[in-house]
C-alpha cells in the first residue's frame with residue numbers, strides 16, 4: 001500500500017519506518033528541510049535504539065523515502081497519516097492544533113484518489129470532525145474518510161511497541177476506512193495483535209484516558225512511597241503486594257522522582273482542558289498533575305535533607321538527566337526541577353548523562369557537565385541517581401567512594417540494594433524505603 005506520513009518527528013518517523021518494514025511504500029514528509037536533508041544522509045533527528053538501521057534498510061529496499069513537499073505526496077497515497085506535533089498552547093494548556101489543521105487544508109487541496117486520512121497525533125476529542133470538515137471544505141469530490149489511530153509508543157522501546165503492540169485502536173464508523181486500516185496493519189493481524197474498532201471520538205479519548213491512567217498509577221505509587229518513608233514500610237513490597245492482584249498489575253508502579261517526557265505532562269493537561277470545556281471535571285487527573293509538579297522540586301529538597309538540610313557550599317553530582325533512559329529527550333525531565341532546587345539552595349551541581357547532555361546543557365546553564373559518572377562524582381558531597389540508565393546500575397562503588405568527598409548516594413530510582421550500598425561504606429537514601 002502507498003502511505004504518506006506527515007511529520008518526521010518521533011511518532012511519524014518510527015511509524016513510517018515500521019510501516020515500510022511491513023512492506024508498504026512510505027513517504028515521510030516534513031517541512032523542516034534540514035531534517036529531511038539529514039534523513040536522506042541517514043542522520044536521525046532523535047535518539048531511538050534501532051531506528052537508524054531500520055530506516056537505512058527500508059530506504060535501501062526502496063520502500064521508504066523522505067520529502068518536504070506535502071502537495072506532491074498527497075495525490076498518490078492510499079492512506080495519509082497526520083503525525084505532526086500538538087504542543088501545549090502557550091498560556092492555557094490546550095493542545096495546539098494549528099499544525100494538524102494546516103496539514104488537513106493542504107491534503108484537501110491536493111486529493112486526487114480515494115484516500116483514508118488518519119490522525120496519529122494526539123488530538124482532543126472532536127479534532128477528527130474538524131479535519132474532515134476542512135478537507136471537505138477544499139471542495140474535493142474525491143472520496144475520503146478520516147480515522148483516528150492513536151499511538152502508544154514508549155520512547156526507547158518505540159519500534160518494538162509498534163511491531164508488537166498490546167493493541168491497535170482504530171476509530172472510524174466508515175467500513176471502507178476500517179478495511180483500508182486493516183490492510184495497513186495486516187502483518188499485525190496475522191500476529192494476532194488485538195485490534196479494537198471504535199468510533200472516532202472514542203479512539204481520540206482512549207489515548208488521553210490511557211496516558212492519564214498510567215500517570216495516575218505512577219503518582220499513586222509515588223505518594224505511597226512518601227507514606228512508606230513515614231511509617232517504616234517498603235514501597236517496592238507495596239508495589240508487588242498490590243501489583244500481583246491481576247486487577248491492578250505490576251507495571252507502572254515504580255516509585256521515583258515523578259513522570260516527565262513528551263506525553264504524560266502534556267496529555268494530562270490537555271485532558272483537563274477538554275474536561276473543563278465540557279463541564280465534566282476529572283478531579284483525579286487534576287490532583288495527579290499537581291502532585292507530580294510539586295514532586296520534582298521536592299526531590300531536590302530531599303537531597304538537601306540527606307545532606308543535613310544545608311546545600312550551600314556543597315557539590316552535588318546528578319547521574320542521568322533525561323526523563324527516562326535510552327532517549328536524549330529532556331522534555332519535562334525531573335532533573336530540571338531537581339537541579340534548580342539544588343542551585344537555589346546554593347549548591348554547585350555537576351551532571352553526567354550518556355545521551356542527554358547536548359539537549360540538557362542549554363536548559364540548565366549553571367550546571368557543569370562531566371565526561372563520565374566518575375568525573376561527575378569527583379569531590380562530590382552527594383551523588384544522586386536521577387535517571388536509571390543501565391550504565392548506572394552497576395557503578396564501581398569503590399571508585400565512587402574514592403573520588404567523592406563524602407560517600408553519600410541518593411538513589412531516586414531505587415536501582416540499588418540498600419544493604420549492598422551501605423556495606424560499601426555509603427550513606428544511602430532512596431525513595432519509599434528505609
Ligand code: UDX
Pocket residue numbers: 151152153154155156211214218251252253254255256257258259260261262263264323324
Ligand atoms: C508514554 C506512554 O507509555 C506511551 O504509551 C505514550 O504513547 C507516550 O507516553 P513515554 O513518555 O515514552 O511513553 O515513557 P514511559 O516509559 O511511559 O515513562 C513516562 C514517565 O513516567 C517517565 O518519566 C518515567 O520515568 C515515569 N515512570 C514510568 C515512573 O516514574 N514509574 C513507572 O513505573 C513508569
